Amino acid sequence: MAAKLAEDAGALLLELRNSSDLTGKNLGDAGDHKANTMLIAALREHRPDDGILSEESQETNARLSKNRVWIIDPVDGTREYSEGRSDWAVHVALAIDGKAAIGAVALPSLNMTLRSDVTTASPTRSDKLRMVVSRSRPAKEAVAVAEILDAELIPMGSAGAKAMAVVRGEADIYLHSGGQYEWDNCAPVAVAQAYGLHCSRIDGEPLTYNQSDTYLPDLLICHKEDASHILDLVNGINDQ
Numbered sequence: 001m002a003a004k005l006a007e008d009a010g011a012l013l014l015e016l017r018n019s020s021d022l023t024g025k026n027l028g029d030a031g032d033h034k035a036n037t038m039l040i041a042a043l044r045e046h047r048p049d050d051g052i053l054s055e056e057s058q059e060t061n062a063r064l065s066k067n068r069v070w071i072i073d074p075v076d077g078t079r080e081y082s083e084g085r086s087d088w089a090v091h092v093a094l095a096i097d098g099k100a101a102i103g104a105v106a107l108p109s110l111n112m113t114l115r116s117d118v119t120t121a122s123p124t125r126s127d128k129l130r131m132v133v134s135r136s137r138p139a140k141e142a143v144a145v146a147e148i149l150d151a152e153l154i155p156m157g158s159a160g161a162k163a164m165a166v167v168r169g170e171a172d173i174y175l176h177s178g179g180q181y182e183w184d185n186c187a188p189v190a191v192a193q194a195y196g197l198h199c200s201r202i203d204g205e206p207l208t209y210n211q212s213d214t215y216l217p218d219l220l221i222c223h224k225e226d227a228s229h230i231l232d233l234v235n236g237i238n239d240q
Contacts, residue, residue: 001046002094009106031081032055066210093187098209128151132154132171133175160184175202
């Protein structure tokens with residue numbers, strides 16, 4: 001269901017972008033609103049007893065008493081979407097007891113959806129490591145770690161697109177410290193974990209969802225064999 005909802009929202013967003021006269025921020029706002037309305041309505045119809053946390057809906061405390069909470073980002077990478085780029089995503093995830101249990105990340109411009117229940121083999125690690133970073137604001141820790149590892153930096157848009165680049169084998173590391181919220185990474189983490197990748201905070205602590213404070217500022221997704229070394233490097237950089 002998560003995959004179908006993400007795909008349906010993606011199709012709606014592509015149709016809006018291709019057929020509308022809206023541009024820029026107006027297009028992004030309209031896409032956020034339409035996709036969110038569709039996703040919320042479907043979840044309330046099909047999973048009425050579950051909680052919902054969405055970037056685009058007014059926050060309530062009702063979800064905090066639920067052990068099953070859908071965490072969604074109707075348009076992850078609104079700017080990329082509104083600019084006609086391909087590096088944006090739709091996130092639909094289910095957190096169970098605070099863990100990213102089920103997730104789907106649609107990449108509508110690539111006609112692709114990655115999901116936690118249908119996986120291929122774990123992505124192959126490149127001999128020369130590749131790290132995805134923000135195309136506009138690369139995190140200082142990421143740049144410093146990449147320099148130490150002699151890793152290639154790959155600028156990219158949304159969080160979902162960057163995380164799925166690692167899942168798809170187009171990159172090896174996604175190290176982020178510039179600030180995110182639960183909806184930015186819950187679905188990507190559920191998918192990445194299903195593909196056998198390491199996912200954690202940049203201090204090595206687990207990622208916990210459905211918290212009263214939804215701010216979840218940092219994230220590491222990488223191959224398991226690289227995780228300890230990268231975490232040590234980040235710790236050393238932050239201690240300087």
